[in-house]
Each structure stands twice: as C-alpha cells, then as structure tokens.
Amino acid sequence: MNKIIASLLILFSFTFVKAQVQLIPDSVYFVMEVDLGKIIKTVPLEDINKFEVIKNNLSQLTDIANDINDISELGIDFNSKLVAYITEREKYSSTTVIIPIKNRDQFIGFFDDLDQIILKKNDPIIKDDFIIIVRKNECIITDINWKSSYFSGQTRDLFDEKAWELPDNYYYLYGYDYIDYDDIYYDEEVYDEEEYYEEEYYEDAVEEEFYKETEDTTIIEIEDIDEEYSNEDEDYDGYVYEESYYAEKERVLEERFQEVMDSIIAIEKNQHVIQLLAFFDNPQNNLLKNDPLFKKVSAEVSDAKIYYNPSMNPEINRELRYIPFGRFLYDELNEFRQFAYLNFTTEGIQVDWKFKSSENFGKVMNAAASGKLNKKLLKYIPDYAQGFGIYNVNSTGAYEQLKETYLPILDASEDGRELLGAAIWSTIDEFINMEAVTSIYPPQMLITYAGLKEVLLSKVSYEYDEETFQYTEIDTTYLEKIPMVSFVIANERAYLLEKYFKAIMKLEEGLIQKNENYYTILSDPFMIGVPYYFAIIDDVIIFTNDENTVKNNLAGYNNSAFDRSVYKKAKKAKMFYAHLDLSQVSADIATLGIYNDTEEFLSRFEDKTAKVDFEVSSVGKDQINYSLKINTNEKYKNGAYFLFELINEIYLINNGSSGAYPK
C-alpha cells in the first residue's frame, strides 16, 4: 500500500514539474532549471528570510503598510521548479522566467492596482518589451530585446520594393546598413527574401499600419517642402536656401523611415505576442517533447541544471557558413550540446558539466584525452601557490584520429571547396612531420598562480636643491606587489629554445641576459615593466616572473612542494586538472587596495573561502565530462549556505550598506 502511495506521489510530482518544463519552446538555446524544493531543504525558508538581500528586496516589493518579511507569503510554490530560458532569433532575443506559484491571488497582490485588474481578467500584462502572464500554477515573465538591425533591413527592403525615397544618409557601407539617427548604428542582418515574400499579407499590413498612423502626412509634408522652397524669393542666398531645403527634406525622410520601421516592429510585436500566448495555451512544440537529450537531462534529479544547445542560436557560428570548410564545420558544431547538474552538498558545491558532440568528434576527443598528465611537472608547484592547472592533450593522437575520421569525409564530398581542402590537407600531411608539430602544440603544461609577491621595480624621482629649488631626475626603486605566474612546459625539443636565446644574445644586446642557470628577459615583451625569467632544464621549459622558481628551485620544489593530497588527485585525473585555494583571495584584494575600507572588506569576505577542484572526470564515446568541486570551509552547513552568504555580502558591499563606501 505504501509503495502505491509513494508511486502516486512521485507520479503526481513529476506530472506537476513536467507541466512547467513543458512551457519551454523547442526553439530555445539555453535553459536553466532550479529545483526550489531541493533548495529549501538545503537552506530552510526561515533562514533564507534572514539574509539582507532577501529582506531588502522584499521591502521593495511591498509598501510599508503591507510589509512582509517571509518569502513564503509571496504565493510562490517552493516545492516546484523555477525555469529560465533564453531564445535567440533573427528578429529578437528574449529571456523568460517561469516562476511556480501556489497561490495566484496572493502572488497577484504584489502587482500595481492596474496590473492586478488585468491579471484578474486572466489577460497578460504587456509593458514595453515585457510580457507577464500569470496562470494558475505559474507566472511567466518574458523580456524581449527586438533587433533594430533586422527591422532597419526590412524597412529598407520595403522602401526599395515600393520605390520610396530613402534618406540620403542611409546607405550601404562595408556590409553594414547604416542610418545616422543620433549615431545609432545598425548592423546588417541577412535578409531572407523568400521568407519575406511568403508572407504576402505582410507588406499590406505594414502599409496599412503606416498610413493609419501617419495619414499620409509625411508624403504631404515632403510635397509641402518642395512647394515652399520653390516659392522662395529669388534673391534669397542660394547656398543657405539649398542647405535649408536639404536639411528639412532629410528630416522628413528620416522621420518617415523611422515611422515605417516603427510600424513594422509594431506588427511583429503583435504577432509575436499572439504566438507566445498561443504556445503557452497549447505548448505542442515544446523542448521536452522534441529534444530527447533535454528530456533525459530534465529527468535527472539535481538542485539546479542547465542545458545549452548552440545550434538554436543563429548568432553562433553564423560566420562559419561563409568560410572554406564552413558548412562542414557548421554541421559538426551544430551537434554540440552542453549540460550541467549543480548540487549543494555538505562539503560545498558539486557541478557535473557535460560536453556532448557528434560521435566523429567524440573519437577525436577520446584520442586527445588518451595521454596521461605529466607527473614531473607537478614538482614545480611551490607550497605557497594558490592554484595550479595541468593538462596534457595527446595532440599527435588527436591529429591522427582527426585525419582518419574527417579526411575521408572531405574526400567524398561533392563540394569543390571541401575537395580542395582535402587535397591541401593531404599535401601538408605528406610534406610536414605532423608528429613533430603536434608534439610542440598544444604542449604538456603546468600553470601556477603563487599569489602576490613584492618585486623591486625602478621608478623616477625628483631631488630638489635647497639653494634654488631646481630639481633633477634620479633613478630609484620601489616595491610593488605583483601576481606571480609560472608556466612549466615539458617538451623533448626544449633545447631549440636555448639555441634561439643564444642567437638573440649575440645579435642584439640588452634583450636577454644569461644568468648562471636561467635567462632574464630584459626587454619586457608585454610592456608591463616587470622582469620575466626563462629556464630550460633538459626537456622542461620554465617561464615565470617568480625568480625564486628559476633561481633556487630549478629541479622543482621538492622539499617545499604543494599539498601531497592534491598531487594524488591530479595524478588520477585525465587530460586536465586544476586546483584553486581561494583562502588568500580576500587578503590579496585587500592588499591591492581595491576597497577603501579593507577591514570592512575582510570582515565580510575573509571567511568566504573554498578550495576548488576542476578536472576531466571521464570521456565517453561522444561526451566529455568535467567535474567542478567547490569545498567550502567548515563554517558553512552546506554549499547553499555558502552561496547565499556570498551573494548577500556582494549585495551589501555593492549597495554601500556598510557606510565604508560613501555615495
């Protein structure tokens, strides 16, 4: 009996949750789901209510008379899911948030009186580019950003079609449609003529809308100007007359153009709202139904999850269509998906990020990940390092797999450009030692960040003569805290670099200086003004601004090496591993003097520390899995508390609540 009840409950909750997820159209490219039920189990509502960020936002929602201090009184269903998604189309981009509600009347009570009247009639609120729909179980808020570039293109085409006169400053310039309305710049959008002419009613609707609004006043106005200026006194200064006439005509033409464009946008907006409302009433083409991968992701249990499908965003990879191999790459990239699950644990926050590709690309990823992390690089992490990242891409293997998989596809193509690409690729492959090339790039590399360290730098100062107060420039030094960054690269051809250094030193003095076991780069290639050092030890190259590494630890920090337990984790990882200890970050920010009141800053953020581990956890046949683990300190019951407190402090410091940052 208990089992039946439990099954019914699960079925009920799934159906209910599904109802919100079903309101995601299949045209979106980014989705985020937050399981509010799971969140409030991690941080109870009574604790959430205590955060200043919540209190302050609640007070802004209500007037003093109806002040509330409990978010559960908002009418939101905290046992359901909050969903947000982003859509990107040629005409617009939009962000939608679906808030689950359990008490519609209570929820509506927080809107303005006028809005409440609309919502009580079950009508949507349409304000500027916002559409708010409050249904029985959810509130849907959509913010639409209309792309003026698209509409300016449409308007221009309509002007061309109707042989209407365009303003003079509207012209085609280096691939951009440009009209100089107060320096507003319109990017060119690719205009799909077919789509345009398919909608036969469209032009008529625009014309109707336009003439309804303007009642032919614009055209009459232009005629009036012609008449007015043709009747001018002949003695009138010709130049001024021409200038005034032109300026006035331009003004009218620009106004007319803008009005036509406004009409087009008005029609589009109207149609979009109708389509949007129709979808929410009958969400047939929803993502859950039409995308099996999203369905699988959505069914997983986690505190929050995201889903990203770049193929649904026309702005991404758009340019790829126009380059050689473009179509081929475009099709390949269109199979890429990313999704992630975020969970709050008692230790902190765990994010499992998945990158999915085509099976062909999966083969390449597997080959790239087949190399092991180079353990001998790890000894170059000093014990004072705040973080490091190590990776080893088997680039030779990846290249061979890439060739094996994709070259036959290109060879079999019917596209001349792809066939030419295949021919060039085969030629390069025949004549160049790709194994040697791929052994250099990308390299087996370790990057370390060792915090801020004082470095002696030179500056100019002035010395004053007490007799005359004449002053002279003198070279002095000062200490400055600089972030210490090191790159350690393993490459069997490291000796080549040393050959170049020797040659450069002979060719030009003052660029590189040879010390006992390392080189100092005297002429700062980055023009920052800090010294850099190079060292080459067998097949290891060290590039750093931390002199301690090359001066005293050329063989590695053996006796003062980094935490051994982290070494073990790094050794187990595949292809990539990074570790970051954030316990010093607040102190470093305070040292840099970014905030005026360092005490206040430290009191807020000193305990918001965590250790972060990021690695490639596994590689499947078409999927690479990343794991991000944020271990907070023991002060926090779980990762959600840590995140809430961090958000709270950032909110407070940005709003100057401490008084340390007078506005």
Place this chain on the structure above:
Amino acid sequence: MVKIFKYFVFLVLPMGLSSCFELIEDTTLNADGSGNYKLTLNLSASTTRINSIMAMDSVDGKKVPSRNELNTEFQKHLKKLEAKEGISNVSGSINTENWIVKVDLNFKSLAELKEGMIALSKEINKHKSSENINEVQLSYQDNLYTRKFGEFIPEKWQNQIKSDQDFSRLNEGKCVFIQRFDREVSEVSSKEARISKSKKAVMLQLSPTEIVNHPEKLDYTIKTAP
C-alpha cells in the same frame, strides 16, 4: 601561454591602480610679468599598472588609446596651446616608458597663461566647465605674486573625489608648486610654503589629499623686493 599570462597579469594589476604620482608646477617670473611655465607629471611609480591598462583594448567599455595615439593627441593639444594669445615656445613630451608627462612654455603674462589654459581645458573637456573657473586669480604685478583658485574648486567636485574608494590612497601622491623670481622674496603668505636658500624661489609641497580637503592652501601671495 603568453596570452594567458598577459591577460592574467593585466587583469589583476589595474584593479589596484596606485595613486602614486608627483606633479611639479614650476613658474619662472620676470620683472615685466612674463615668464616660463613648466609642468611635470611623474607617474613612473605606477608604470606597471598604467602599462597593464595600456595593454587592454578597453576599460569600462571605453577604448584604451595606443601609445602613438596618446602622443598624437598630446601634441595636438600643445599646438592648440601654442595658438593661444600670449603663449609661445610650447613644447612637451610623454615618456611612455616611465610615464612622465612634461609641458614647457613661455608666457607674456600670467593672465594670458591663465586664459590660455582655461580655453584649452574647455576645448578638451566636452562637458561644461564650472563658471568659477573664470574667477581664478593668477597675477604678478607691483612685485606681488597672487594665486587664488583653491576657493573656486567646486564643492561638488571635492565631494566626488572624497567619495572615491581610492581617495585615501591619494595621500601617496605629491604636488609641488614652485615660483622663481629674478629678485629676492620678502614675504610668503602661506605657512607651508618654503623660501629657497637663494631667497629667489618659493616651494609649496602638498599631498593631493590635502588639496582636496583644504583647497584654500593653494591660495597664497608672494612679495618680492622692488
């Protein structure tokens, strides 16, 4: 690798842009009121930070000019200054290695120098200048040198600077004002200004914080021997 390094250092460094700078205003006055004016801005103690900013494409959405663009723009302003009435022999440089900016010019009278500077400042600054700026006094007549502009610094501007997070760091900077004469100085109204051993020069050294908190310290008179 180089890119990662560059971006990492460039991101961290400018965040704490130091307020270490040295400004030297050096005015030499002849008996007829004409003279020479030198201005030196020494930012060499902030070299790494300025270089970090220079390496970025933009900061807060505003394009960062290249060294060449900076120099070209600077020379353009010097030419504008040269065109002002009563101002001649204008020269200047920006040393982008140590970040030291220098301007050197001759003037017929302090009044013309003032007018020229105000006019240039208005041309450079697209926003409307404070009306108080026209009330600034700068003169050398009858053996009396007068400078009065501290009291015309708008309170709004002072408050704006005071409210800046980096305000306290301005203390690390130094502003030096020197006036030189062809005769001996008999009296200086400012208690903080010093007379050189030769008695022909006066120097006032203030920190930027002092100027913001007490702009009246910039106002003083110097009496010279007849």
